[in-house]
Amino acid sequence: MRQKRAKQYRKQMLVYQHTFKFREPYQVIVDDELVMGCSKASFDVAKGLTRTLQAEVKPMITQCCIQKLYESRDQHAIDIAKTFERRRCNHPPKDPVPPHECIKSIVNINNENKHRYVVATDNERLRYSLRKIPGVPLIYMNRSVMVMEPLSKASALVSTSKEKNKLTHGLNSVKSGVANAEQDDETGETETKKKRKGPKQPNPLSIKKKKVKSGENEQQQTTEKTKKRRKRSHKKREAGQDEGEGKGDGDGDGEGEGDGEGKGESQGESQD
Numbered sequence: 429m430r431q432k433r434a435k436q437y438r439k440q441m442l443v444y445q446h447t448f449k450f451r452e453p454y455q456v457i458v459d460d461e462l463v464m465g466c467s468k469a470s471f472d473v474a475k476g477l478t479r480t481l482q483a484e485v486k487p488m489i490t491q492c493c494i495q496k497l498y499e500s501r502d503q504h505a506i507d508i509a510k511t512f513e514r515r516r517c518n519h520p521p522k523d524p525v526p527p528h529e530c531i532k533s534i535v536n537i538n539n540e541n542k543h544r545y546v547v548a549t550d551n552e553r554l555r556y557s558l559r560k561i562p563g564v565p566l567i568y569m570n571r572s573v574m575v576m577e578p579l580s581k582a583s584a585l586v587s588t589s590k591e592k593n594k595l596t597h598g599l600n601s602v603k604s605g606v607a608n609a610e611q612d613d614e615t616g617e618t619e620t621k622k623k624r625k626g627p628k629q630p631n632p633l634s635i636k637k638k639k640v641k642s643g644e645n646e647q648q649q650t651t652e653k654t655k656k657r658r659k660r661s662h663k664k665r666e667a668g669q670d671e672g673e674g675k676g677d678g679d680g681d682g683e684g685e686g687d688g689e690g691k692g693e694s695q696g697e698s699q700d
């Protein structure tokens with residue numbers, strides 16, 4: 429039975445590690461009542477926690493809880509609590525909050541166990557309220573045996589949904605996947621845009637280029653050729669028509685010839 433339970437607890441802590449990112453040494457918030465109970469039963473709380481969680485633990489007690497112990501004047505319990513790390517809760521020492529309210533306030537932060545505390549308390553009401561927060565390992569004393577509760581429904585839900593995410597979205601963690609996806613989207617778009625330009629350019633642009641170039645070149649070529657032709661026409665005129673009548677005619681002929689020949693030559697280039 430003992431071994432079976434130990435294996436169960438180890439498995440559970442693995443879930444807390446993987447799903448809720450618990451790390452050793454586990455921080456265990458112990459309430460004043462549990463300290464007093466263990467003190468009376470001469471049960472070593474720290475050793476019990478180490479054995480139950482099968483890991484390094486850091487027992488902690490809040491200011492309000494130790495204040496309650498001071499009021500009890502149970503010196504043995506106070507001495508035990510003094511060996512624990514004090515958890516500052518920022519409740520005024522002169523006006524402490526009821527211990528369970530205090531523990532709730534440091535464990536439940538926006539319905540999240542932000543600081544990844546394990547909570548050890550015999551108080552059923554406190555455990556009931558902490559079960560609703562995903563990822564709060566709960567420990568209590570059953571007679572003289574320290575027991576860890578099975579995963580709460582809230583914890584199990586988060587755990588299974590994360591496992592599903594791993595199955596559906598690959599083995600990478602969800603968060604890293606999202607982060608990468610965002611980056612990939614940005615870089616991916618630019619890359620795809622570049623790539624799109626790449627493959628489109630060679631084939632369609634080989635045609636388009638000629639059109640565009642021919643369009644661009646047409647102007648240049650036509651201007652060049654009209655100039656040339658003007659010269660030619662001038663030469664022709666000079667050669668053929670020495671009479672100065674045909675300035676207007678010459679210009680008109682030159683432009684017409686230039687356009688026609690320019691297009692023809694550009695098409696010829698495009699075919700090459």
Ligand SMILES: [Zn+2]
Binds near residue numbers: 492518519524
């Ligand atoms: Zn407090």
